[in-house]
Amino acid sequence: MKLSKSDIINRDLRQDPPSEVGKATLTLAYEAMQKGDLEEAKRITEYARLEWEVVHDMFTNWAWSFFTYIADNFGEDEVEKAFRGILGSYYKARYDKVMAQDVETQLQLTIEGLRGHLMGPDRQGEIEVVEDKEKYTLVLDSCGSGGVARQRVDRGEVDNPEVYGNSKKEHPWTWGKKNVSYYCGHCTMVNEILSIENYGHPMRVTEHNDDSEAPCKWLVYKDPKKIPAEYYERVGKEAPAHAPRLKDKE
Numbered sequence: 001m002k003l004s005k006s007d008i009i010n011r012d013l014r015q016d017p018p019s020e021v022g023k024a025t026l027t028l029a030y031e032a033m034q035k036g037d038l039e040e041a042k043r044i045t046e047y048a049r050l051e052w053e054v055v056h057d058m059f060t061n062w063a064w065s066f067f068t069y070i071a072d073n074f075g076e077d078e079v080e081k082a083f084r085g086i087l088g089s090y091y092k093a094r095y096d097k098v099m100a101q102d103v104e105t106q107l108q109l110t111i112e113g114l115r116g117h118l119m120g121p122d123r124q125g126e127i128e129v130v131e132d133k134e135k136y137t138l139v140l141d142s143c144g145s146g147g148v149a150r151q152r153v154d155r156g157e158v159d160n161p162e163v164y165g166n167s168k169k170e171h172p173w174t175w176g177k178k179n180v181s182y183y184c185g186h187c188t189m190v191n192e193i194l195s196i197e198n199y200g201h202p203m204r205v206t207e208h209n210d211d212s213e214a215p216c217k218w219l220v221y222k223d224p225k226k227i228p229a230e231y232y233e234r235v236g237k238e239a240p241a242h243a244p245r246l247k248d249k250e
Contacts, residue, residue, distance in 0.1 A: 001028050001044055012047070025051060053118055060145045060183065061164070067182035068165035079182055080173050083189045091194050099199050103222050107136055110204065110220060118144035134226050138204075141215035146184040150212035172236030175208055184208060191218065192235045200224070200240075205231045 006013035014021060025048040032041035071079050098109050111127055119140050120126030128139035142148055151157075153164050166179045173188045174180035187206045195203035205219035205227065221227050228246045229239030 001025070001047070003043075003047065011050075014047070049118075049124070053123055056118060056144070057148065060149050063186075064146075064149055064165075064181060064183035065163040067185070068163055071165055071167075071182055076167060076169055076171065079185065080171065080189075083173060083186055084194075087186065087189050087194060091190075092198060095195070095198070095203065099195075099203065103220065106203075107220050110218070111138065114138065114140065114144075114218075120144070123148075135222060136220040138218040138220065139215050140217065142213075143216050146181060146187070147212065147216060149183060150181055154212045172234075175206070176234045176236075177208075177210070179210070180208065188235060192231070193237070196232060196235070196237045201227055202231055 002015050003012040004015045005011070006015075014025070016023075025044060029041050029044040029048060032038075032044055067079055067082065070082050098106055101109070107129075111129070114127055115125035118125055119142070121142065123144055125144075128141065130137040130139065140147060142151065149164070153161050158164065164181070164183075166181050167174045167185065168178065170176050170178055171185075172193060173185045175188055187208070191204040191206050192202040195201065201224040202221075205221070207217040207219065209216050225240075225242055227243060229243040230246050232239035232243065
């Protein structure tokens with residue numbers, strides 16, 4: 001595999017001849033493994049990861065800009081309708097199976113999806129999992145989708161930041177906060193709002209960080225009855241009578 005710096009995209013680019021350039025990058029990695037050339041296999045595999053990262057980040061930006069267009073042209077209330085129309089089209093078919101599993105399997109399935117978003121400082125899919133007696137805390141540092149996208153906007157690394165908007169008002173799908181990216185709002189819908197509506201409790205609790213350079217966290221509670229009431233109320237839902245209060249845990 002011939003990698004050379006491209007001035008067009010400002011990074012390495014596969015510049016193989018026409019007869020070879022269409023061959024899957026992972027196939028080249030497998031061939032290098034079979035030959036016993038592990039260093040070459042690592043080099044090729046990392047390039048395959050980069051190929052995925054480029055497309056992944058493009059689709060993240062597209063999603064964010066689409067929701068921004070909806071908010072700017074039709075109002076922020078229409079963003080929730082869009083979330084419900086898109087996510088609701090597959091939500092139960094996907095998550096009924098997840099929620100029927102024990103909490104450890106739910107954790108494994110959750111992290112499987114997060115790895116695909118290329119979490120971590122080197123975009124390798126790394127997620128720190130911290131366990132205590134009540135829950136698992138997933139530290140997304142950085143979140144490979146909304147976190148990285150927000151960082152690039154906040155650092156001034158995009159040419160058209162106006163197409164990547166944040167909420168102007170407080171909504172249940174922004175955890176009752178202003179200035180939440182329209183992309184990140186979908187986490188509220190998946191993890192909390194739609195889960196409460198369908199299963200009676202959040203599937204995961206999202207600790208969204210207002211600082212794009214700081215990690216977001218997802219909380220997976222071992223017993224849903226231990227999920228604090230505030231995590232229901234901030235997304236516009238009534239908490240179960242048995243739900244504890246965060247202040248009671250302090």
